[in-house]
Amino acid sequence: MKEEFSKILLKWFAGHHRPMPWKGVKNPYWIWLSEIILQQTRVEQGLPYYERFVKNYPKIENLANAKEDEVMKHWQGLGYYSRARNLHATAKYITNDLNGIFPKTHKEILNLKGVGPYTAAAIASFAYNLPHAVVDGNVYRVLSRIFGIKTPIDSTAGKKEFAKLADILINKKRASDYNQAIMDFGATQCTPKLPNCKTCPFQKKCVSFQNNWVGELPIKTKKIKKKERYFNYLLINSADKTLLHKRTEKDIWQNLYEFPLIETLQPFDLKEVKKQPLWKTLFPNENIYIIIKISPPAKQILTHRKIIATFIEISITQIPEKQPFLVIEKKDLKQYAFPKVITSFLADKSLYLELF
DNA sequence: AACTCGGGGCG
C-alpha cells in the first residue's frame, strides 16, 4: 500500500498542483517565511503578506535589522502575532549567531523559535528534500479518511498515530514533491466540506468512502469555549494629540498598540467605566473633559474570545502630567500596528467625529 | 493534557 499510495498521490499531483510564489523556490529564508505566515492561515489570506515581507525584507538580515514595531505593522491584520515576534527573533538569531546561514538539518530547524513539527518538516523537505513528512490539517484529513482512522486528531495518541503513518507513507526520494502533493490534495480534492470523491483517484481504496464515513472524518473531540470581554477604549482628543498604549502584558495582541483601555466585566456602562482608577488618573476632576461621542459596540470574534469594544471620544483641554500613556500626534496613528477591532473603527468615519 | 493565541471564509 505504501508505494501505491505515494504513486497515486504523485500522479495526481502532476496534473493538479496549484501555482504559488514559493513553490520551486530553494531559498530557505523564503520557505521559512512562507511557512510561518501560513500557519493556521489560508493561502489566499497569507499571500499578500508574503509578498510584502519579501519586498520589504529580501534577505534575512534585512528582517533582522528591522525595528520590531515595523515588523508588527507589516503583520497587522494577519493574527497570531507571536508568529511575527518569533519570526523577528529567529531572523536576528540566524543573522547574528549563525552568520546569516540558515540551518540545514531537521534537528536544528526544529529548534528555531516558532518552528514546530509541521514547519520543520516543511522547511527540511522543501529546501533540502530531507525525508520528513508534514502533518498539517490537510494531512490529518486525507489520512484519516483514506485509512479510516477514527482516533481524534486533537489527542496525543492521534498525533502520534498520524505522524507515524505519515512517516511510513512519505516517498523519501521525493520528499518535497510528496509533501506538496498531499497538502494540495487535501486543499483542493479531499476538502473539509463537499470533498470531490467522484473524481478521486483513491476512491476504491478510501476506507471512509467505501463505508460512507467521509463526512465524519477527521474526528475532533475538544470544543472551544468563548469568553466575552468588554473593552472600553478612550479616544483622547487634545488639540492634535491623542494617547496610546503598547500591549506588552501577557495577553491577546501582545506588542500591538491600542487606545487607553478600561476593561469591564459587564457590557458598556458609563458609570462603571468612570469608577475605574484609570478614569481618575486621566480626568482628575469633572471640569476638564467633555464626552463627545460613544460608539455602538463593535464585535470581534477570536478563537477563544469575543471582544465587545466601545469607543468613547473625549475632549480635554490639557493632558495630565502624570499618566502612563504614549502621547502621539493623531496624524501619526497609521504608523502603529493595531488589532482589527481598532483598525476597523478608525477606517469607518461614520462612527466618530472628525477629531481623528 | 488543556489552554491560549487572530482573523477570514464558507455552508
Next chain:
DNA sequence: CGCCCAGAGTT
C-alpha cells in the same frame, strides 16, 4: 453560527 485554515508555545 460553527467549523476550518501549510500550528506553536505555555501552563
